[in-house]
Amino acid sequence: MSTGPGPGAAGCADPTGTVGFFLCQAGQRLRGAAIESPRLEARLLLAHAMGCRAEDLLRDPRAPVPPPAARAFAGMLARRIDHAPIAHLTGTRGFWSFDLEVSPATLIPRPDTETLVEAALEAFPDRAAVRRVLDLGTGTGALLLAALTEFPGATGLGIDRAPQAVALARRNAARLGLGGRAAFLAGVWGAAVGPGARFDLVLSNPPYIESTAIPGLMPEVARHEPPLALDGGPDGLAAYRAILEALPGLLATGGLAVLELGQGQRAAVEVLARGRGLAPAGCRADLGGIDRALLLRHRAA
Ligand code: GLN
Numbered sequence: 001m002s003t004g005p006g007p008g009a010a011g012c013a014d015p016t017g018t019v020g021f022f023l024c025q026a027g028q029r030l031r032g033a034a035i036e037s038p039r040l041e042a043r044l045l046l047a048h049a050m051g052c053r054a055e056d057l058l059r060d061p062r063a064p065v066p067p068p069a070a071r072a073f074a075g076m077l078a079r080r081i082d083h084a085p086i087a088h089l090t091g092t093r094g095f096w097s098f099d100l101e102v103s104p105a106t107l108i109p110r111p112d113t114e115t116l117v118e119a120a121l122e123a124f125p126d127r128a129a130v131r132r133v134l135d136l137g138t139g140t141g142a143l144l145l146a147a148l149t150e151f152p153g154a155t156g157l158g159i160d161r162a163p164q165a166v167a168l169a170r171r172n173a174a175r176l177g178l179g180g181r182a183a184f185l186a187g188v189w190g191a192a193v194g195p196g197a198r199f200d201l202v203l204s205n206p207p208y209i210e211s212t213a214i215p216g217l218m219p220e221v222a223r224h225e226p227p228l229a230l231d232g233g234p235d236g237l238a239a240y241r242a243i244l245e246a247l248p249g250l251l252a253t254g255g256l257a258v259l260e261l262g263q264g265q266r267a268a269v270e271v272l273a274r275g276r277g278l279a280p281a282g283c284r285a286d287l288g289g290i291d292r293a294l295l296l297r298h299r300a301a
Helices: 019-032 038-050 054-059 067-081 086-090 111-123 142-150 163-175 211-216 238-249 266-275
Strands: 092-095 098-101 132-136 155-160 182-186 199-204 251-260 278-285 291-298
Touching (some): 019 038, 019 067, 038 054, 038 067, 038 086, 067 086, 086 092, 098 142, 111 142, 111 199, 111 251, 111 278, 111 291, 142 155, 155 163, 163 182, 238 266, 238 278, 266 278, 266 291
Parallel strands (some): 132 155, 155 182, 199 251
Antiparallel strands (some): 251 291
16 A cells, blocks of 8 residues: 655655655665666665665565664765765675675675686695685785685785785684684785795786776776776786786796786786796686686796
């Protein structure tokens, strides 16, 4: 039964102050801001504000929204209309088999990046073979922590230039019970690794977007994710050059590096890798069919 449109939002049937009213009004505002799935997002955000599951909201649209939840929802909605990513509003994002705390200091982990974990698992069917893992540009810690959950005998080091990323990755490791096996350091690519340290598995999702392309990315990325995690310099390859220079000195005998690639970068990165004495050892496509995870090994002597 409907009591007619409530005040303030044309066509919203449920009374002011109810779940149904908030969802309807928020959906209209999100649609007006060209957000792709306005109703779904309204539900996700209101559920987060109310501390319940999105599906619970559908059950009782006449339920009142408590004032503190209404205030939290209004704040999140304003940020979402400004195209802040959902993960920045809820503070978490799922990656691999767990949830990670995220912040505007780092890249939000993407499903594409899980391709690197799959590639590493396929390359090391013997899970005990990986003892030491390095993650260059660790951000939230996503890649290192996924590797540590899958290679149970391994310890790892995550490096990031941004001290807030290092702090965030440490919190994520601790929350997942991996704090004892993961160390994190602030520093610049391989230079932060101690002399002589060698790794069975080196992972990296470096910044690989061409600098001039960044303003044209969707506003969620261009305006809300850190340039440090995106900007690959004029040709998008600057970070690969730095990583590949250090890589031969970081890989243990029989070690494998798995680097994330931007679309269309495989050939160029393979050329750079060969120039550093590394051997391309295959590439795994992501779910969209894009060459995403490049495997590199020492060139056989
Ligand atoms: N995959 C990200 C994007 O295209 C970029 C991540 C990166 O530069 N490593 O939005």
